[in-house]
Amino acid sequence: MRPPQIALLVSLLASFPAGLLLPLPLLPFSSLSALAQTLESRDAEAKRLLQQGGQQYGKSQYQEAIESWQQALAIYRAASDRNGEASALVNLGNAYRSLSQYQRAIEYHQQALPILQQVGNRNGEASALVNLGNAYRSLSQYQRAIEYHQQALPIFQQVGNRKGKASALHNLGNAYRSLSQYQRAIEYYQQALPIFQQVGDRNGEAYALVNLGNAYRSLSQYQRAIEYYQQALPILQQVGDRSGEGITLNDLGATLFATGSITAAEKTLVAAIKIRESLRSELVDEHKVSIFEGQASSYRTLQKVLIAQNKVEAALEIAERGRARAFVELLSQRLGSQQPVSQIQEVIKAPDIQQIQQIAKAQNATLVQYSIIYDNFSFEGKETSRESALYIWVIQPNGKISFREVDLKPLWQRHGSSLASLIVGQQEFLAVRNRQGLTFTSPPQPDLPTLHQLLIDPIAELLPQDPNAHVIFIPQGPLFQVPFPALQDAKGDYLIQKHTILTAPSIQVLALTRQQREQLASRQKSNGGEALVLGNPSMPSVSLSPGEPKQPLSPLPGAEEEAEAIATLLNTKAIIGEEGTETAIAQKMSQARLIHLATHGLLDDIQGLGSAIALTPSRTDDGLLTAAEILDMQLQAELVVLSACNTAGGRVTGDGVIGLSRSLIAAGVPSVLVSLWAVPDAPTAELMTAFYKNLQKNPNKAQALRQAMLSMMGTHPQPKDWAAFTLIGEAE
Known part of the structure; x- marks a missing residue:
C-alpha cells in the first residue's frame, strides 16, 4: 500500500499528458516524499x-x-x-x-x-x-x-x-x-x-x-x-x-x-x-440589519391597512416600529451597559404614541416623519415594485399630530421618473467638483422645486413660523440623501431661510442621542477633553473597486487651511500631514470633546461599514479609519464634524444609512455633522470656519449651521457650495 503522500503524487502525475513525464529527473524516495x-x-x-x-x-x-x-x-x-x-x-x-x-x-x-x-x-x-x-x-x-x-x-x-x-x-x-x-x-x-x-x-x-x-x-x-x-x-x-x-x-x-x-x-x-x-432577537447588529431588509414590506403594508381605516396614530407607531430597530437596540445596549437586561429590553421597545409625543416635547422641535409606500405594478410588460404614496406625519412640540398623503404614482406614470431618481439627479447636479478630485456632468437644471413640492408643500402650514425653531426630519430610504436646506419653494426661497433643520434615523434615536448628551455633560464636568482638529494628512493609497490596483489619494491643501483656521478658533493645534496617522488619531479621538476631520471621505454603498476617513498610513495600519472600526470605539465627543466627501452616505437600509454617521452615534457621539455629496474644497473650508465662529457665539449647533449657510449664500449662491452638510442628532 502506498504512503498517502506518494498516492497523492502519483494521482497528480497521472493527470499530466504523457509527454510531459519523460523529462522529469529521477528523484530519490525522500525527495518524492517531500x-x-x-x-x-x-x-x-x-x-x-x-x-x-x-x-x-x-x-x-x-x-x-x-x-x-x-x-x-x-x-x-x-x-x-x-x-x-x-x-x-x-x-x-x-x-x-x-x-x-x-x-x-x-x-x-x-x-x-x-x-x-x-x-x-x-x-x-x-x-x-x-x-x-x-x-x-x-x-x-x-x-x-x-x-x-x-x-x-x-x-x-x-x-x-x-x-x-x-x-x-x-x-x-x-x-x-x-x-x-x-x-x-x-x-x-x-x-x-x-x-x-x-x-x-x-x-x-x-x-x-x-x-x-x-x-x-x-x-x-x-x-x-x-x-x-x-x-x-x-x-x-x-x-x-x-x-x-x-x-x-x-x-x-x-x-x-x-x-x-x-x-x-x-x-x-x-x-x-x-x-x-x-x-x-438573537442576531448581531450586522445581521439584524440584513434580515430587516426582507421584512420591511410587512410594516409598509400594515401602514396602508391602518391608514385605510383612518388609524393615523396607529400607523405612525408602525412606521416608527419599522425603522432603525437594530440601531435603537445597539444604542440602548451601549447606553445601558450597566443596567439589568430587563430594563434594556423595556427601553428598546418601539415607542407608543404618548412616548412619541414626549420625545417631540423634550426636543422642543417639530418632528417630520416620512414613509415611502410601494405597490406592485405591471410596467413595460414586467411586474415591478414602485413608489405609490408618501405618508408624512408632523408631530409638534405640543403633541399635536397631523397626517398628509402624497400620491407618487404620477411621477412614473406620466413623467417616467421617481422620487428616488429625482434625488439621485439632484445629487449629480450638486456634486460638480469635490474633495475626491472627481468631476461630474451636471444636468442643465436642478429640480429642487419639485422635491419641495412633494416633501414640504403638503406640510408647510404645519411647520413653525419662528426660523430659529427646530424642525427634525426623519427620512426613509432615498430620502436620507435629500438636501433639505436647499429645497426651494415656488418663490425661489430655500428651506434653510425659513427653518433650522436637523435629521435623525428615527424618532426613538432622538431620545437615545438626548441620553448620550446628558451622560456626556455629567462626565465632562470632571473630565473636559480638548478639541481634535485634523486637516490634509499624508494620504493613503486605495483600490476604488475590488481587484483594481491601489492608487494614492490626492492631497487637499484647502482642507489644511481649513484645519489651521478652525484650530485657531478652538485654541488648539491642527494635526497636519504625516502626523495624522490612523493610530494616532484613533487614540486621540477617544478623549476629545470635539472632533473635526478635514480629509478625503470614501463611500461604501454596498456594505456601508467599509466607508472610511482617509488618514496617514503607518507600519501598523492602512490609513483608512472605517465605519466598522469606529463602531468598536468608545468616544466622549459631543460633536464630530466629518468635513469630507459623502460622509453621510453608505448602504441605505430599512435601518437607516449604514456608514460613518451611524457608527459615530453608536460609539457615543450625540451630534454628527456629515456631508451628502462630494463637497467642493474652498467653499467647504469657508462654511466650516463660519460654522465654528457662530458656534462660539451660540452653542446651538443647528442654528450655527443655519447661520453659516445663510452667510455663504452671499458669496456662493449655488446650493452645491453650502447645502451638503446635515446635522444628525442633538442641536445643543
Missing part, C-alpha cells in the same frame, strides 16, 4: 482558503472573501486542480453577485461552467447554469435567465437529480412571473410542486405553494391565492421555517387587504411582524 508533502500542504491551504472565504462571505465580508477565494484560485490553477478551480470561480461569482456586481458575477460563472463540463461534473454544471440564470434575473434580463434555467433542467433530469429539477422549474416560474407571464409561471410552479412533494422537500413544497399564491394574486384571483397561502402555512410551521411563515403571513395579509377584508388583514400582518421581529 514533494508530495509540499503538494499536499498546498492542497490543504487551498481548502482552508475556500473555507475561510465561506466564513467571511457568511459575515458579509465580501472583499475579504474575494481575496481568500482568489488566493485559493491561484493555488488550484498552479496545481491544475480543475474541480478546485471551478469551486473557487463559482464562489467568486456568488460574492460579486452579493456585491450587486452582476456582470462580474456572470464572468466568473461563465469561467466555471466549461471546467465543470470538462471534468464531467454534471450536477455542478447544472448548478452553475442556475447561478447564471439567477444573476441575469438580478439584471432584469429575464429571457436570458430563462435560457439558462432551461439548459439546467435536462441535465438535472439526466443525472436523476429530481430536487434539482424541481428547483430549476421553480426558478423558471419566478422568471416568468417577473415578466408578468403569470399563467406560464403557474404552469412551472405546478410542475415543481408534485416533485417537491415526492422527494420529501417540504420547504420546496411550501415555497411552490407560496409562489402559486403570489402568481394568482398578481392575476387578481385573490381567493385562490389565499387558498395556496393557507396550504403553505402549516407546512412552514411543521418544518420550523419561521422566516417563510412570516413572509407567507405578509403575503396573505396583503391579499386579504386587496379583498377588502381589512380587519383580517390587520390581524394577519401583526402576526407576520411579530414572527419576523422574533427572528432578529
